[in-house]
Amino acid sequence: xxxxxxxxxxxxxxxxxxxxxxxxxxxxxxxxxxxxxxxxxxxxxxxxxxxxxxxxxxxxxxxxxxxxxxxxxxxxxxxxxxxxxxxxxxxxxxxxxxxxxxxxxxxx
Ligand SMILES: NC(=O)c1ccc[n+]([C@@H]2O[C@H](COP(=O)([O-])OP(=O)(O)OC[C@H]3O[C@@H](n4cnc5c(N)ncnc54)[C@H](OP(=O)(O)O)[C@@H]3O)[C@@H](O)[C@H]2O)c1
Numbered sequence: 001x002x003x004x005x006x007x008x009x010x011x012x013x014x015x016x017x018x019x020x021x022x023x024x025x026x027x028x029x030x031x032x033x034x035x036x037x038x039x040x041x042x043x044x045x046x047x048x049x050x051x052x053x054x055x056x057x058x059x060x061x062x063x064x065x066x067x068x069x070x071x072x073x074x075x076x077x078x079x080x081x082x083x084x085x086x087x088x089x090x091x092x093x094x095x096x097x098x099x100x101x102x103x104x105x106x107x108x
Contacts, residue, residue, distance in 0.1 A: 035065040
């Protein structure tokens with residue numbers, strides 16, 4: 001059976017990278033598309049996961065995607081469509097840690 005294609009945005013660090021690690025540790029084979037804004041950071045994350053899980057059944061590939069840019073999203077869509085013809089799972093994780101401030105100002 002063909003591997004499921006999984007795209008994770010914001011996958012070079014934090015929760016996104018932990019999802020990459022979890023998929024790499026699985027006995028299932030996945031095509032893991034490691035999404036990020038910076039190619040260097042994505043490549044470093046892929047190297048780290050490949051070093052940690054040398055026997056993984058999954059294949060890791062970089063994909064550049066900035067979720068605030070329609071151009072970037074369209075480019076990523078075209079890449080996935082032409083290379084895989086499908087996307088089984090999208091983990092739309094990218095975002096800012098603590099993006100909402102806990103501080104509140106009370107005014108009259
Ligand atoms: N950690 C928590 O306690 C918590 C709680 C509730 C919700 N969340 C949500 O869970 C998600 C991950 O959190 P985290 O703690 O893992 O955050 P994190 O460590 O700050 O990692 C965020 C990731 O998102 C990427 N990113 C940010 N803006 C982006 C954009 N416009 N396009 C593409 N990638 C972008 C970052 O890329 P760069 O490395 O290029 O900056 C980084 O890879 C976020 O959406 C956050 O709001 C987290």
